[in-house]
Amino acid sequence: MQIPILDLNELDSNRDKFISDLKSIFTTFGTCYLINHGIDLELCKELQRLSKEFFTLSLEEKEEISMLKSPQFRGYSQEGGEYTAGGKDYREQIDAGSDKEALDWDENSPIWMRIQGPNLFPKQIPQLRDKFNAWFDQTSLATLKLLKGFAMALELPEDSFDKLYGENSYAHAKLLRYPAAFDGNTQGVGAHKDGGLITFVFQDRESGLQGLLNSEWIDVPPMDGSVVVNIGEFLELATNGYLKATIHRVNLTPNERFSIAYFLGVQLDKDIPILELPEHLKKESTGVDTDPKNPLLRNVAQNYFKRMIRSHPDVAKVHHSDLVDKFSF
Ligand SMILES: O=C(O)CCC(=O)C(=O)O
Ligand SMILES: [Fe+2]
Secondary structure, three states: OOOOEEEOOHHHHOHHHHHHHHHHHHHHHOEEEEEOOOOOHHHHHHHHHHHHHHHOOOHHHHHOOEHHHOOOOOEEEOOOOEEEOOEEEOOEEEEEEOEOOOOOOOOOOOHHHHOOEOOOOOOOOOHHHHHHHHHHHHHHHHHHHHHHHHHHHOOOOOOOOHHHOOOOEOOEEEEEEEOOOEOOEOEEEEEEOOOOOEEEEEEOOOOOEEEEEOOEEEEOOOOOOOEEEEEOHHHHHHOOOOOOOOOEEEEOOOOOEEEEEEEOOOEOOOEOOOOOOOHHHHHHOOOOOOOOOOOOOOEHHHHHHHHHHHHOHHHHHHHOHHHHOOOOO
């Protein structure tokens, strides 16, 4: 099956076509390649190169920036250290995001205050922080531009999402390495929906990413110069299920695999509103998917903790033991 391609330039040069393509792709197929996204391709390559360099460090060196040291769930976690859909994920990664000073919080503070904080990067690769930040800023702009396209595809004013942004806006990213398949293990990351509004996945050379499209797992191999776009839980919530978060997974392959993912977030202290869609779209909505074992939470900070406690129970136990029971479903 052919994965559709969207050209972000067309949002300026051929708007009606772009909006109509965007709408038809994400109400049927659920994933696409995005080209001409405006993110410097050389910068993407350089970030990928530095990320690969990090993963060649010894485990001891990588553990110097262990996520266990970060109440904000930033830093390195090793293979088998993360869980999705109850199964072990075989990948290693650096989690990073909007880089800010940590806030002073205690158990009675609003929980969003626990999430704001600094990234952890390795001292052995000093360029990584600056390259990451430059890439993160460019990717934020591109995702926000595409988000305006989504607003238009929903027949809403293009600034409809603006009220979700402000001083405490947060986005998250992962620098990822998947090992080659071994001993019958094939779960790179298990089937899941991403948090956030939309995700951009930057794949290096290896395949392995699959989307669940019309109940079938479809390969989404790397395509030069493109990013893969997936819808996240927040866009499903905001449209009351008119748009569905893309279910996807990564299988291990005979070779190691590298990728980088960017998850567009919003203000940490907000609840995701239900956007007032035109009647004819509302009628087509089948509602938000409800899985009692994985409820989609409207409160942004609660949603973040639900995900992170599930993925990184060891980190949660160290820094947020008071929340573990509350967010274990
Ligand atoms: O590695 C990839 O291609 C996708 C990663 C992913 O789905 C995730 O981290 O949420
Ligand atoms: Fe994902």
